[in-house]
Amino acid sequence: xxxxxxxxxxxxxxxxxxxxxxxxxxxxxxxxxxxxxxxxxxxxxxxxxxxxxxxxxxxxxxxxxxxxxxxxxxxxxxxxxxxxxxxxxxxxxxxxxxxxxxxxxxxxxxxxxxxxxxxxxxxxxxxxxxxxxxxxxxxxxxxxxxxxxxxxxxxxxxxxxxxxxxxxxxxxxxxxxxxxxxxxxxxxxxxxxxxxxxxxxxxxxxxxxxxxxxxxxxxxxxxxxxxxxxxxxxxxxxxxxxxxxxxxxxxxxxxxxxxxxxxxxxxxxxxxxxxxxxxxxxxxxxxxxxxxxxxxxxxxxxxxxxxxxxxxxxxxxxxxxxxxxxxxxxxxxxxxxxxxxxxxxxxxxx
Numbered sequence: 001x002x003x004x005x006x007x008x009x010x011x012x013x014x015x016x017x018x019x020x021x022x023x024x025x026x027x028x029x030x031x032x033x034x035x036x037x038x039x040x041x042x043x044x045x046x047x048x049x050x051x052x053x054x055x056x057x058x059x060x061x062x063x064x065x066x067x068x069x070x071x072x073x074x075x076x077x078x079x080x081x082x083x084x085x086x087x088x089x090x091x092x093x094x095x096x097x098x099x100x101x102x103x104x105x106x107x108x109x110x111x112x113x114x115x116x117x118x119x120x121x122x123x124x125x126x127x128x129x130x131x132x133x134x135x136x137x138x139x140x141x142x143x144x145x146x147x148x149x150x151x152x153x154x155x156x157x158x159x160x161x162x163x164x165x166x167x168x169x170x171x172x173x174x175x176x177x178x179x180x181x182x183x184x185x186x187x188x189x190x191x192x193x194x195x196x197x198x199x200x201x202x203x204x205x206x207x208x209x210x211x212x213x214x215x216x217x218x219x220x221x222x223x224x225x226x227x228x229x230x231x232x233x234x235x236x237x238x239x240x241x242x243x244x245x246x247x248x249x250x251x252x253x254x255x256x257x258x259x260x261x262x263x264x265x266x267x268x269x270x271x272x273x274x275x276x277x278x279x280x281x282x283x284x285x286x287x288x289x290x291x292x293x294x295x296x297x298x299x300x301x302x303x304x305x306x307x308x309x310x311x312x313x314x315x316x317x318x319x320x321x322x323x324x325x326x327x328x329x330x331x332x333x334x335x336x337x338x339x340x341x342x343x344x345x346x347x348x349x350x
Contacts (some may be wrong), residue, residue: 025136028057029272029285032070033085035062037238038259041292046280053279056272064213065093071141074099079266080271085120085121086260091332094262101263109281109299112222115184115258118298123260124277125298126320127289130233130258131328132316133202133250133314134217138294142225146324147253150228151176151204158227163211166344167333169231170256171326173200175253176222181326189336198347210348223246233315252323256315258298290314 031041031047039062047058061081063069067090073079086094094100100122105111111119118125133147142157150160150172163170171184177200180186187193204216209226211217216229218239233254239245263273263278279285286297287305292314311317333340 001013002068007060017126027055028059028085029059029178029269029271029276030081031083031085031276032061032063032081034065034214035241036213036293037212037235037293041234041289041295043134044292045176045284045288046276050276050279051064051287054275056276065090067099070094071097071099073311074265077266079264079268080314081264082259082267082269083276084264085126086262087167088117088120088123088258088328088330089333089337090261091123091260091262092122092330093337094202095120096334099265101265101270101334103263103277108277113283113299113301115300116124117297117327118260120228120260120330123262124281125257126280127286127295127316128256128258130251130299131255131319132148132231132233132249132315133188133228133253134221134231134236134238135248135250136221136224137248138246139221144228144250145252147230147250147255148176149250150230151200151205153207156227159207159209159225160204161209161217161226161229163230164212164348166340166343167328167337168346169201170194170197170340171255172230172253173197175324175326176200181253181324184326185329185332189332194343198343201347209297213341218243218245221245234295237294239314244303251315251320251325253325254320255326256321257328259295 017148029107033042051058066088070084101125102121108124114125133144134279135144144156147157170188174184175181175185177196188197209220214232214235217229219236220226220229222245233249236247236249240247265269283299283302284305287302288300289295290310291307296314296316
């Protein structure tokens with residue numbers, strides 16, 4: 001009898017340990033983002049509070065934003081991540097290619113509560129950010145007044161840095177060549193418009209230093225390798241506020257974009273991924289990111305939750321939308337992005 005009880009106890013204990021082990025696996029969420037100050041901000045605003053509230057262990061990974069890495073996981077059927085941050089320019093491509101799951105917004109938040117264009121079929125918005133121009137006034141004595149001053153090498157001689165990617169650069173090239181912001185995507189959707197954009201980029205090609213990671217623009221300015229650079233506004237503001245750099249941001253002709261987060265096809269913990277998406281999509285939580293990096297919320301009802309000292313620094317603050325600006329067209333880049341990336345890479349190699 002004693003032996004039977006001992007065996008039953010041992011079996012119960014083993015079962016309990018197995019349950020604990022399964023629970024531990026179920027309560028681990030793997031998120032891949034693009035690192036730097038932005039990932040640090042997500043950690044403080046969302047990863048750590050979500051982990052504390054739910055008991056979930058957040059496992060962080062980093063990448064440069066190229067969906068090729070995610071595609072390789074999906075193609076092999078080995079997807080060790082549950083969520084991946086993506087840019088608006090790549091969400092539709094990933095959706096069409098079957099790399100990203102189509103989202104069920106009934107598990108997240110009402111779709112109509114998001115700023116237009118920030119709640120897509122395969123990606124939900126995290127924040128609004130600006131593609132801006134930055135410079136160091138201790139180096140560049142005359143202040144640029146527009147992102148389009150990138151193309152004025154006579155007035156602003158010296159190296160300038162731009163992201164090694166066609167999106168934004170082609171739009172700015174056309175605007176610098178006289179195309180009105182409202183007509184940019186109509187023009188860029190034609191072969192003649194694409195040729196026109198690359199011809200304008202040709203005028204400064206020899207003066208460009210290319211960057212491909214968000215931390216690089218501030219580093220290039222600090223080392224004085226360039227006199228001006230395009231950048232994501234939050235990275236420059238972080239260098240100003242945290243690193244006490246004397247940099248200035250030029251908002252005129254900024255391109256307004258949304259950071260997105262998506263579930264890769266075959267993610268190991270989709271239910272937990274949805275739980276996280278619902279958490280960060282609550283208006284009071286969506287607003288928290290602005291306290292750690294100056295990117296605006298994407299919930300239309302989140303503004304009242306943003307810290308008052310952060311509001312004037314956001315790309316979608318009223319003052320920063322008073323001049324010329326362009327909202328990135330996600331559908332355009334979903335339709336034309338693959339071909340334009342190939343054309344851009346071929347142009348770089350010339």
